[in-house]
Amino acid sequence: MNSSNKSVVIRGATVVNPDAVFVADVRIANGVIEAVGDSLTGDIVLDAAGCYVSSGFIDLHTHLREPGKEEAETIESGSRAAVLGGFTAVVAMPNTDPAQDNVATVQFVRERGRAVGLCEVIPSGCITIGRLGSQLVPFEQLAEEGVTLFTDDGTGVQDALVMQRALMAAKRLNLTISQHCEVASMTVGAVMHDGACCSTMGVPGWPSAAEEEMVRRDIQLVRMTGAREHFMHLSTKGSVELVRAAKAEGLPVTAEVTPHHISLTDELLSGFDPIFKVNPPLRTMADITALHEGLADGTIDAIATDHAPHAGHTKEQTLDTAPPGMLGLETALGVVITAVTLSPQKIAAVMSWNPAVIASISDHQGRPIAVGEPAHIAVWDTTTVWSVSRDELASRSTNTPYHGMELRGRVRHTIYNGQLVVQEGKALA
Amino acid sequence: MKHLLSTRDLSTEDIVSLLAMADHMAEINSRAVPKVPALRGRTVASVFFEDSTRTRLSFETAATRLSAEVMTFIASSSSVNKGESLRDTIETLSAMGVDAFVVRHKSSGAPQQITQWTDAAVINAGDGWHQHPTQALLDAYTITRNFKELNSMQGRTVAIVGDIKHSRVARSDIDVFTRLGAHVVLVAPTAFLPSSLDGWGVTTADSLDDVIGAVDVVYMLRIQRERMDAAQMPSLREYSSLFALTPERAARMQGHALLLHPGPINRGVEMIVDPSLVPGSRILQQVTNGISIRMAVLFSLLGGDATTTLQNGVEA
Numbered sequence: 104m105n106s107s108n109k110s111v112v113i114r115g116a117t118v119v120n121p122d123a124v125f126v127a128d129v130r131i132a133n134g135v136i137e138a139v140g141d142s143l144t145g146d147i148v149l150d151a152a153g154c155y156v157s158s159g160f161i162d163l164h165t166h167l168r169e170p171g172k173e174e175a176e177t178i179e180s181g182s183r184a185a186v187l188g189g190f191t192a193v194v195a196m197p198n199t200d201p202a203q204d205n206v207a208t209v210q211f212v213r214e215r216g217r218a219v220g221l222c223e224v225i226p227s228g229c230i231t232i233g234r235l236g237s238q239l240v241p242f243e244q245l246a247e248e249g250v251t252l253f254t255d256d257g258t259g260v261q262d263a264l265v266m267q268r269a270l271m272a273a274k275r276l277n278l279t280i281s282q283h284c285e286v287a288s289m290t291v292g293a294v295m296h297d298g299a300c301c302s303t304m305g306v307p308g309w310p311s312a313a314e315e316e317m318v319r320r321d322i323q324l325v326r327m328t329g330a331r332e333h334f335m336h337l338s339t340k341g342s343v344e345l346v347r348a349a350k351a352e353g354l355p356v357t358a359e360v361t362p363h364h365i366s367l368t369d370e371l372l373s374g375f376d377p378i379f380k381v382n383p384p385l386r387t388m389a390d391i392t393a394l395h396e397g398l399a400d401g402t403i404d405a406i407a408t409d410h411a412p413h414a415g416h417t418k419e420q421t422l423d424t425a426p427p428g429m430l431g432l433e434t435a436l437g438v439v440i441t442a443v444t445l446s447p448q449k450i451a452a453v454m455s456w457n458p459a460v461i462a463s464i465s466d467h468q469g470r471p472i473a474v475g476e477p478a479h480i481a482v483w484d485t486t487t488v489w490s491v492s493r494d495e496l497a498s499r500s501t502n503t504p505y506h507g508m509e510l511r512g513r514v515r516h517t518i519y520n521g522q523l524v525v526q527e528g529k530a531l532a
Numbered sequence: 533m534k535h536l537l538s539t540r541d542l543s544t545e546d547i548v549s550l551l552a553m554a555d556h557m558a559e560i561n562s563r564a565v566p567k568v569p570a571l572r573g574r575t576v577a578s579v580f581f582e583d584s585t586r587t588r589l590s591f592e593t594a595a596t597r598l599s600a601e602v603m604t605f606i607a608s609s610s611s612v613n614k615g616e617s618l619r620d621t622i623e624t625l626s627a628m629g630v631d632a633f634v635v636r637h638k639s640s641g642a643p644q645q646i647t648q649w650t651d652a653a654v655i656n657a658g659d660g661w662h663q664h665p666t667q668a669l670l671d672a673y674t675i676t677r678n679f680k681e682l683n684s685m686q687g688r689t690v691a692i693v694g695d696i697k698h699s700r701v702a703r704s705d706i707d708v709f710t711r712l713g714a715h716v717v718l719v720a721p722t723a724f725l726p727s728s729l730d731g732w733g734v735t736t737a738d739s740l741d742d743v744i745g746a747v748d749v750v751y752m753l754r755i756q757r758e759r760m761d762a763a764q765m766p767s768l769r770e771y772s773s774l775f776a777l778t779p780e781r782a783a784r785m786q787g788h789a790l791l792l793h794p795g796p797i798n799r800g801v802e803m804i805v806d807p808s809l810v811p812g813s814r815i816l817q818q819v820t821n822g823i824s825i826r827m828a829v830l831f832s833l834l835g836g837d838a839t840t841t842l843q844n845g846v847e848a
Contacts, residue, residue: 302726305640305661305703310727375641419619421639423660 109146110137111523113482113516116151119447120471121456129156131478134521139474147523149516151482157451158469159191159222159479159517161458162432163281163359164256164335164407167193167224170211171200176412176499178212181432182221183497183532184410186524188432189481189514192223192459192468193410197234198257204229204240209248221532222519223479225462227252230269230280236261242272251463254281256335257382259317261287267324274330279461281333282321284342285383289313294423296369296384304373306422309384311339318342322349325356333461334358336409338383340393347402357461358397359407362435365394366442367504377418377425378504381411384427395443404457408435412500430503433496437510440485447485455481482516489513497530535654536829537644538663539707547708548683551673553828554821560597561824571600574834577625580636580657581607581618586795586819587657587667591634594826600834603630618642619649626650631834635659640700653833661698667794668704670825672712674818675749678790686713691743693719693775694753694802697726701794702753706734717743719775739774745784750812752777752793755802768801778804790814 110132118127118139128143129136162185168176176184178195185193195212197203203212209226216224228250232238234257242253253273259282260266266282273280290313295301297308318334322345325332334346337358346358363381368388371379379385397403411428418425439450459469470476488511493501517525524531533541542550560566576595578588588604595602605625616624622633632653635643640660647654658664675690676682690709696702696718709716716734718725725736737743744750755771777791782805785791791813797803807813 297727299728299730302728303703303731305663305698305700305726308727375644416617416619419617419645421618421637421642421645423639 111147111149111518112143112145113149113151113156113480114143116154116156116482117447118472119155119157119451120473121448121452122471124448129472129480131480131518131521134478136472136474136476136478139472149482149526151515153486154482154484154515155447156472156480156482157447158455158472159481159519160189160436160454161192161462161464161468162190162408162410163194163333163405163458163461164196164361164409165193165432166196166198166409166411166428167212168412169199169215170208174414174499178215178224179219180497180499181410181412182216182219182224183530184432185222186517186519187497187514187528187530188435189483189517190222190432191479191481191517191519192225192462192464194225194227194252194462196256197227197229197254202229202234203227204232204234206244206248209245209250221524223464223468225464226250227254227281229253230255230260231265234258236265239265239269239272242276242278246276246278252279252281252333252461254283254335256281256283258287259283259285263320263324266321267328270324270328270330270332274328279331279333279463281335282317283335284314284317284321284337286313286316289316292423293384294380295372296386298369298387300369300373304375311341311386311390314339314383315341315345318345322354322356325349325354329355331355331357336361336364336383336407337394337403338364338386338390340390343393343397343402347397347400350402357404358402359405360394360398360403361407361409362431362438362442363429363504365391365398366438371504372422375422377420377422378429378502380422380425380427381409381429382427398443398445398453404453405461406435406439406453407458408432412498413502415501418502428502430496430498430500433498434491434503434505434510436483436514437489437512438505440512441510478518478521480518481514483512483514485512487511487513533833535647536665536833537647537654537656539665539668539704542665544711547669547672547711550669550825550828550832551676551682553832554673554824557824557827558821560827567597567599569599570831571595571598571834574600574631575603575629576600576632576634576830577603577605577630578634578657579605579625581642582636582638582658583608584636584658587636590819590822591657591826594823594830597823598827598830600830603628618646622646622649626652632830655829655833658700660700662700662703664700664704666822666826666829667701668708669829670818670822671705671751671792672708673821673825674792674814675790676712678814679748684713685709688713688748689715689717689746690749690751691717691719691737691740691747692751692753693740693777694755695724696720696753697724698756699753705751706732710734717747719743721771721775740777740781744781745786747789748786749790749792750777750785752791752802754794754796754798757798757801772801772804776802776804779809782810785810785812788812792818795819
């Protein structure tokens, strides 16, 4: 890293902390925040007037595709996409090949992330062996390796007893189970939201009830076990209502939404373009409104990208055969600012502070901008208007649904572990 | 109009003028030598990724009668079985010089996707559960010509009976029939209706007995046995008892009422009556009319800048 021994000063930005928002310079040296104050000097000075400076973003839901699908993404290309999006930590989803259901694969992902060194790569673990839904993974062994978040993402755990036992293990070992809520028998062959568009287009529908039924069941299982459960990529109005009620009851549940589910509707699929196919599917304006309300009132704790790279040719198949998923890391902040009205503190809360707690990394990520804190930092603005081009993304894949769209708000600089990794919107390594 | 992907690509005026053009084509088809040089030098590729005999032969006959060259691609005997992608298949055929692709595909939307990969016209010959626009045109042609109401189905009631949810014929017919002024009633068990009928402009009935004596057209859809196995209905027997056309139900049809079916007929499933014994049956006439309609579609998409006009063709 070219700036490893040099001090960096972020000049003139507005510091966004949980307890205060104020204008100050921030100096980073030796991997930590060394000074916060006026008129600081250093080896590298970043002009950041008009920008916000907060702890780096944390993505609870990233598909890095390595090992197994390196033609779509690698830990290196995904890490670069992450820091360009202001993320200094990403939770790597376990649906790799081999799956992250064993110590060796988890170690590989973490070590590869360290070797790349652009951001913290946090491997999650599967809930069941091979994500097949029947046999639980060795939770103890994986917990000893530092895995705290477990999910079969891509599918939900269908069997209620298996899920109950996973939650029991999580309770005992102080882990978090993260669920992809989808009752599989209701979504066989499903391509898009089961509603008016889908009915006209003549494709198999993915009903809202298939998500809500699993949310409902899992809330009951949390009530029984007392374990922490995190609901991934909630997409429906009904799910928001269920989680809101569960939180009011005091149950230890958290929830995330993706940038695409709060900004895009199922009508975009009317041209049969697989770029808009994602699981769970894009839904309706009424769902988007409910998700926005969930963010505003704290029912939804986090924004997570579900960054899902797919090699170009796979998205050139027909809508029913193309794989679901879309890129998210590099556009997340811009989409959030463009689609929802959130204060800078709220943005930092849902993109950094809350995800740090859910990922159990709040001892070193998602920290305040204060002297002595580890330097994982994002500098971003809410005003720059930019046009997304799939050809200019760092990801190995190009499957962004925002190609050609204008977004407002952009990441200017990212510092990971004291290293300047993104400067003026450009990756330095 | 560059392509025909959906009935929604057609204005109501387009529909009426295609029906009128089909009258000219029917006249050509009635001749001793039913062939005109209207599309001489043009190449039509029929590209069928899903089995179909009647639709493919109907299009190929239509193209031949207009003197177009016909290229046939059947996926089951092609490089698709060697893993070739849809895009590569279309680009390869395009490179051979194709003016129009007639496409049948099991996936909804495939014909629309194909338009990205070729400059040729694309005609949807049936995609998934989505659309089968020439079927709707030939059905509207059959109905309007039988009732001698050339540009309209105003005041007519059509019952479409069967598996609406999984039917591209139903989606196309409903759009065309309602825009021509017909009232459409869908007769189906709930599992065979799409989850939303918003904007469809139809009503529903849950038994054929409730409507059969009052409609002008009974349109029976083909029931696929495999859908029955997918737990959509308790049994084929229960389906047949409520929704099949039996001799007793056929006898209750109004004297002027027509019976249509897109084929192939599943005897003993949706059709328990022998259609040849139903006076209002126009099922074979639909097949005959299909050629005229497809000639009209091919000519209107490919004949615009042809050196020979249809008029010349008619005089030839």
